[in-house]
Amino acid sequence: MCSRKYVPSNDTGLTRRNFIKTTGVVAIGTAIAGHIPTIFAQQKKPLRIGASISLTGKYARSGEEQHKGYMLWAKHVNELGHSYGKADLPNSGEPGLLGRPVELIVLDDRSDPTTGVRLYNELIHSRQVDLLLGPYSSAVTNAVAPIIENAQIPTPNPMASSTAIWEGRNLQWQVQVQPPGSRRLPGLTQVAMEHGDEKIAIIYEDSEFPRNAAKALRARAKEDGLQIVLDTAYPVKITDWTPIVQQVMNSGATVLAGGGYLPDAIGITRATRSLGYQPNILSLLVGVALPDYRDTLGKAALTVTGDADWTPNVNYPGAQKYVEAYRSEYGGVPEYHSAGGYGAAQILEEAVRRAGTVDDFEKIRDIMFELKTTTVFNLYEVAPLDSPDSGLQLAANRVMLQVQEADGKLENAVVYPDEAANAQWIYPFQ
Amino acid sequence: MDHPLQLLANGLVVGAIYSLVAVGLSLVFGVMRVINIAHGDFAMLGAYVAFFAWDWLGLSPLVSLLPAMAILFLFGAGLQRLVIERVVGRPLLASLMLTFGLSLIIWNSSQVAFTTKLRGISYLTEPVTFLGVTMSQSYIVGFVLALILTGALFAFLKFTAPGKAIRATSQNQDVALACGIDVRRARTLAFGIGAALAAAAGTLISMTGFIYPYMGFEYLAKTFTIVVLGGLGSVAGALVAAFAYGLLESFGTAMLSPRIAPALPFVLLIAIMIFRPSGLFGTSVADR
Secondary structure (H helix, E strand, O other): OOOOOOOOEOOOOEOHHHHHHHHHHHHHHHHHHHHHHHHHHHHHOOEEEEEEEOOOOOOHHHHHHHHHHHHHHHHHHHHHOOOOOOOOOOOOOOOOEOOEOEEEEEEEOOOOHHHHHHHHHHHHHHOOOOEEOOOEOHHHHHHHHHHHHHHOOOEEEOEOOOHHHOOOOOOOOEEEOOOOHHHOOOOHHHHHHHOOOOEEEEEEEOOHHHHHHHHHHHHHHHHOOOEEEEEEEEOOOOOOOHHHHHHHHHHOOOEEEEEOOHHHHHHHHHHHHHOOOOOOEEEEOOOOOOHHHHHHHHHHHOOOEEEEOOOOOOOOOOHHHHHHHHHHHHOOOOOHHHHHHHHHHHHHHHHHHHHOOOOOHHHHHHHHHHOEEEOOOOEEEEOOOOOOOOOOEOOOOOEEEEEEEEOOEEEEEEEEOOOOOOOOOOOOOO | OOOHHHHHHHHHHHHHHHHHHHHHHHHHHHHHOOOOOOHHHHHHHHHHHHHHHHHHHOOOHHHHHHHHHHHHHHHHHHHHHHOHHHHOOOOHHHHHHHHHHHHHHHHHHHHHHHOOOOEOOOOOOOEEEEOOEEEEHHHHHHHHHHHHHHHHHHHHHHHOHHHHHHHHHHHOHHHHHHOOOOHHHHHHHHHHHHHHHHHHHHHHHHHHOOEOOOHHHHHHHHHHHHHHHHOOOOHHHHHHHHHHHHHHHHHHHHHOOOOOHHHHHHHHHHHHHHHOOOOOOOOOHHHO
């Protein structure tokens, strides 16, 4: 084995001292040069925000809209340095969130809570995202809540109206952005009582949000003196609502309320029309507010009522700009799921900007719980951290819509409450 | 029990639509011993053909039914020739994985092409009342069409040469081959017919319910239960089991509860598996 020994050569002028100096300079230079991209990258390192959304499966239609809301928010933050209506916040102006471009990492939970749990674990532990946004639906939100609590990452949830997720659970890291389920179908029981209706049937999909909404409806019906003649859940995997509506018909109810999501709203309306059932009020949870409902049913949708967390003509700061931006980005008029997605991301944006950091989760969390603000979506204020229902939405409101015909076109008129109404509630259901 | 006739009618109408999907699936299994997970997606594609014919061309679904069936027949036959034929005679798991993959490709592509938007055809929505039974015209038309198409399938299988070739292939492929029957052609034909019937079901669903890219999967679970209830490979069994399924749903909801009703067909399935494992009309392997 031969050993190699360094022999200085006078021909090159390279002495031991020169060699050490030269290599030392090169080494230091290389080290600095090597760090320049790192330092640069740290300044511009994307802020990775993770979420699972129902992009396929039963909730895909609504989930897709929520996803659009998230994407539009990220686009605005990256381009403008703030979302619409949030230009005056501290640390706004520089593109991105606190100078870091927002990168959304959205996975598809297939409308399945179990998959949602797996995906949030993946986002937190494998992909190690910087921040989180909530999934779509109460069912998935409820399932992933313990994962987020364990990870201790502040998370706003845009579309989880079930109050059971927050009530009495003292959640420390998650807030509800959507108006709570207890305020579903506003005005329903009052209008029914005013017109002398006595019997109500409540049918609902057997999953988290409809169960919770039905619970609140049941309480309000009893409070207002309506007799509940049928109160039943039906399974999630249902393709024909005729037998259930037949049961409602047999019960003698003059008010039919409930449902679940968009497929339920369409299915129940189809079955009601098919059986020739003529209640005085047909009022459904998610669905009536969405354009798909009217497009699919045509005139069969007329005079059906349902609630909405948001309408495109609201005047919350930035809302009209948001509507225009949605129109130019995706075409058409946005509905409340996309506005909810945008609004929830705005809560995270505001908390981070006010905190001035993305690393101090406790600081961001504390601000998120203390905020009293308005997004393009709705008002925002949640039960404080030290309360049993911490994170439960307190300020956001809903309106009641009714499918009405104007100039030969079907549209959603706001019929309740009176201060927000732009049309009279057509009674009875026709 | 209130309004038994109405419950009977509701069950029969739904059962008729289930039967269109189920007989095709059963036919395919009978001829090829292939469990086609993508079968429900054929119904979805047929539904979209009918919907776009209605939306773009203003064609009534009753008119677009035949083109939808023809398109899906060609699609199914082509798919069988190109892909499915390769797993015929292979272990069941091979066909299961292949058709599962095909299903994923079809419905994911459909979601990209058609978006997740829920759609439906508002056609003949006015209800009519007869003998105390009220039902929208679209349901009645759907019921009648489903019966006609199933009847036509039975006539085709019983009285025509290609139909007899399909039956012979289903009964014993080797003997059919020895008799000079082109079993490969019979398999392609059967697969195409199965796809066409699923397309017809999809068209009817677009009139009576709503359609979306992953709807096939929702119907597939029911259809499998029906096919197993009726006896794997038995077209007549699938028909009877489909009506039984619809009636159990209808009467079960009224007499027990909407939560319990969906479990009833599975209770029946367990009972059948215990007392008659080959299904209502199926034959055991030993009998073949």
